[in-house]
Amino acid sequence: MEDESHNNTLPNGFNTGSPESPFLKTSTTTTQHNKEQDRFLPIANVGRIMKKVIPPNGKISKDAKETVQECVSEFISFVTGEASDKCQREKRKTINGDDVIWAITTLGFEDYVEPLKTYLQKYKEIEGEKLSIPKQMRSEQRLQQHHNNYHDQNNQPFNGAYASSNLISQPPYVPTDQKFSLTFSPNSIQSQLRQQDQIDSVGHWYE
Amino acid sequence: MDQNQHGQPTQEAVGKNQYQSNPMMAPTNPPSETIGPYVTSSFPREKQHAPQDIYQEQLNNFWAKQCQEIEETTDLRTHSLPYARIKKIMKADRDVRMVSAEAPVLFAKACEMFIMELTMKAWANAEDHRRRILQKSDIASAISKTDVFDFLEDIVPRDVGIPRSSIAQNFDLSMPPHQNVTYPPYYVPAMVTGRPIPDQNHHGP
Numbered sequence: 080m081e082d083e084s085h086n087n088t089l090p091n092g093f094n095t096g097s098p099e100s101p102f103l104k105t106s107t108t109t110t111q112h113n114k115e116q117d118r119f120l121p122i123a124n125v126g127r128i129m130k131k132v133i134p135p136n137g138k139i140s141k142d143a144k145e146t147v148q149e150c151v152s153e154f155i156s157f158v159t160g161e162a163s164d165k166c167q168r169e170k171r172k173t174i175n176g177d178d179v180i181w182a183i184t185t186l187g188f189e190d191y192v193e194p195l196k197t198y199l200q201k202y203k204e205i206e207g208e209k210l211s212i213p214k215q216m217r218s219e220q221r222l223q224q225h226h227n228n229y230h231d232q233n234n235q236p237f238n239g240a241y242a243s244s245n246l247i248s249q250p251p252y253v254p255t256d257q258k259f260s261l262t263f264s265p266n267s268i269q270s271q272l273r274q275q276d277q278i279d280s281v282g283h284w285y286e
Numbered sequence: 287m288d289q290n291q292h293g294q295p296t297q298e299a300v301g302k303n304q305y306q307s308n309p310m311m312a313p314t315n316p317p318s319e320t321i322g323p324y325v326t327s328s329f330p331r332e333k334q335h336a337p338q339d340i341y342q343e344q345l346n347n348f349w350a351k352q353c354q355e356i357e358e359t360t361d362l363r364t365h366s367l368p369y370a371r372i373k374k375i376m377k378a379d380r381d382v383r384m385v386s387a388e389a390p391v392l393f394a395k396a397c398e399m400f401i402m403e404l405t406m407k408a409w410a411n412a413e414d415h416r417r418r419i420l421q422k423s424d425i426a427s428a429i430s431k432t433d434v435f436d437f438l439e440d441i442v443p444r445d446v447g448i449p450r451s452s453i454a455q456n457f458d459l460s461m462p463p464h465q466n467v468t469y470p471p472y473y474v475p476a477m478v479t480g481r482p483i484p485d486q487n488h489h490g491p
Contacts, residue, residue: 120375125401127366137418137420149442150438155397163382172383173386174385175388176386179392194356202391
């Protein structure tokens with residue numbers, strides 16, 4: 080949400096000399112408008128990146144920015160399609176970082192490979208522990224403190240992608256309840272079950 | 287073009303584009319023509335060889351710079367492109383089922399490099415035509431000159447040569463642009479961001 084809020088404040092200017100205006104399209108329905116917007120990356124972000132490689136007194140027309148918006152979406156779809164085909168051949172359902180790098184290599188973007196491999200390695204070093212929770216797909220909602228605690232206990236920063244699939248298929252709560260009901264007195268069952276639930280949750284979360 | 291500003295842009299380049307100052311400044315000799323502070327050559331202007339050599343060197347510097355920047359990066363949250371939007375574009379393909387968290391992160395970096403490479407080559411075309419404003423035709427020219435960009439030919443037809451064209455008629459957008467705007471531009475996407483949550487929960491069990 081923070082990203083969207085940030086984007087919401089960026090496109091304020093309408094100066095034709097240095098166009099910063101948002102990508103405005105007419106839409107007869109909300110659904111169609113959403114689809115239009117979702118097909119492209121924000122034009123302000125694209126324009127800002129373009130300016131990094133031209134001289135400071137150079138200008139970028141709005142139609143040039145819009146063209147690059149189209150090209151970037153096509154680039155994403157092009158690479159994703161190649162990565163998806165590879166996953167299907169190998170009977171895998173999830174496209175991961177290595178698949179993206181493989182697709183980029185196959186499609187001829189050799190210059191991109193070394194920077195991206197370094198980037199992926201760094202991502203795994205910094206963010207690896209966050210990949211080992213079921214909500215890994217929420218890349219924009221991160222609980223830093225929570226993840227650090229589990230990371231310290233588990234110490235498996237490089238097994239995130241596979242630990243996640245293991246975790247999903249192993250929610251054994253019922254047998255635990257049965258076991259504990261045989262070994263504790265009635266007066267302390269509730270408190271003990273709560274503590275054990277927490278321990279089990281922690282254990283299975285990262286096994 | 288403006289001779290009075292020959293000195294100032296050079297100084298501004300050092301300050302404003304500190305990350306790109308080397309590729310911009312390294313191949314530049316003292317300007318001896320009015321072509322501009324960023325393209326200098328002892329060859330006649332008719333020749334295409336020298337500018338291409340200069341831009342090839344700039345590209346090499348660019349890629350070396352990318353590796354260096356990534357090595358020095360310590361916080362990957364300072365991304366320049368929104369992950370949620372990238373993921374949405376990826377999943378527009380019906381064959382794409384699940385996307386790991388690292389894929390949009392990688393794409394953010396890949397797209398940034400893609401935008402910069404495409405823009406650098408387009409700017410070379412603008413300078414060849416002695417212009418200071420990047421046009422769609424420059425993008426089209428960069429695409430037609432680069433084999434790896436063949437997949438973009440359908441987006442930018444090769445015969446686009448009209449300068450300062452204000453409306454992109456050749457895109458596959460079915461809706462022509464109008465002045466009348468129905469909704470605020472970035473309000474609705476905020477609502478869409480909430481959708482992935484139930485979808486992800488569905489994949490869980």
